Amino acid sequence: MCGIVGYLGKGNAKEVVLNGLYKLEYRGYDSAGMSVFNKKNQRFDMYKDVGRVAHLDSLVQSIDHSPIAIGHTRWATHGKVNQANAHPHFSASERFVVVHNGVIENYRELKARYLNGHHWVSETDTEVIVQLIERFSDELSVEEAVKKTVSLLHGSYALLVLDQDNPERLIAAKHKSPLLIGKSDKGIIIASDLVALAKYSQVYSPLEDESIVVINQAEITLWNRDYVQQELTFQPMDFEDDLTELGEYPHYMLKEIMEQPLVMRKIVDRYFHDDHIVIDEAILEGIRQADRLYVLAAGTSMHAGYIGKRLFENLTEKPLEVHIASEFAYHPPVLSAQPFFILISQSGETADLRACLSHLKKHHYPSLTITNVKTSTLAREATYALELFAGPEIAVASTKAYTAQIAVLAVLAAKVAHRDAGLRESISELAAKMEQYLTQYESVAELVKRVLTKQNAFYIGRGTDYFVSLEAALKLKEISYIQAEGFAAGELKHGTIALIEEGTPVIALNSEPHVALNTRSNLEEVKSRGAMAVTIATEAVAQEGDDIVLPNVDPLLVPIMMVLPTQLIAYYAALERGHDIDKPRNLAKSVTVE
């Protein structure tokens, strides 16, 4: 988590870094800080505080034009959310300044071994980095001191280092946490994500693990893990910066919900040639040869994986197991003889998945990453990658990436099974019907007001509706802070029904005709015990009195339609409670720590 950005060039470093921090705020927003070179006193000044980038912006208003600065937006891992723990951090003499994204697992051992008796200003793991650099620079060049420091670190880091004694140089190092470098004729920018580089770079290059980079006004020097100098290879910047603008919407989440029909059309555009699905043959062969598929993912992406299970098992008759990434990484199950792994990740940076991928690589298992970020670590490090084409997702609560994941899984499963026929038309029709449903999005606000009056709620469903109910509950929890559970409708009576009281909201998702009546009976059971019952059904199974009726679509794609009202329910529940919808408490968009 956390976002870092640094700039050196002819532009105004404060502006570039601030712009980058605004773009990186999705990675953490507990505190924000910046160190910027002050031409008057010829030193790096420090500005940092608890709160958002907008607050930092107000603190740095009066800073003059400066050629060099670094900044940080924090998701706290070590130490409370307070000013002392906010980045950047100074070394003891204030010669060095560091920002860091990642976790240093052995920071206690390093303190004890090299910095015994040192006075610590913060509770962070990061401070050990800057103090070690200062300590080693007594005997070594600064480059060597950084190199020695990072060689001692266990864990993950992307870090930027400034030196008061050489204010025209920026040093960076990275391992496991993402770091990309961008260049234009005006200057050099380095940051945790392409979104922060786009506006100021004509070309960019993602850095490999264990790289160290020294940036001067004139040149960039890169060393690999063996400290051998490397050529940096740049690629043209193809990121459309304006896609991250909020436009007419009050929140990114609403914008992203509304963009979903467009995303479906983009997927059709990118994955179909006429009526045929176009996917790299090597991926298809890899999957066809496997005797079992394994989806590894976290959170919303894992919920998309459950739908993928249904899609693959129905279309290809290949068994598919879904595993929680953080569990699989350290407790892998007994695997089949020829497994194939599908890693699903919107960001492509989730640390739990990176741990899984190292395990897979160690055993030479084939892997496919399905991601929204083609430059991401998981996309680059897996055997194969497929893109979601959902466009940047800024709201922490994932919406359009989830539906894109399901659509891409459907496309992939259909192609593996040689069942392309008709899918293009089905997805196009789905897009039109999603659009039609979303024109009435505001009607959900009334339902939410009437129904979600308690601090807990249940979603229930059977089959894929059960899988969607897991996602619906997660969405409600993460932005409205209502304690919500997704439940297999038939399972409630085996214990959890004890929680139903007068007015407890229970929302049934009902789309599968062969179990529709069973789900209705389960809803009746909770209704008799006082629940505030709500039904969301497709036309195929709808009955009079159902609260939301959704248009029928190709059965393969129904979960994409079913999730829409649940996204809106979460949105309006959070809106009504006055929460920060796009940046819910305690969360960050990209979870780069284990």
Ligand code: M6R
């Ligand atoms: O980037 P990823 O898809 O790997 O992220 C996994 C989860 O952290 C993510 O899906 C999370 O659950 C969502 N923010 C929930 O809306």
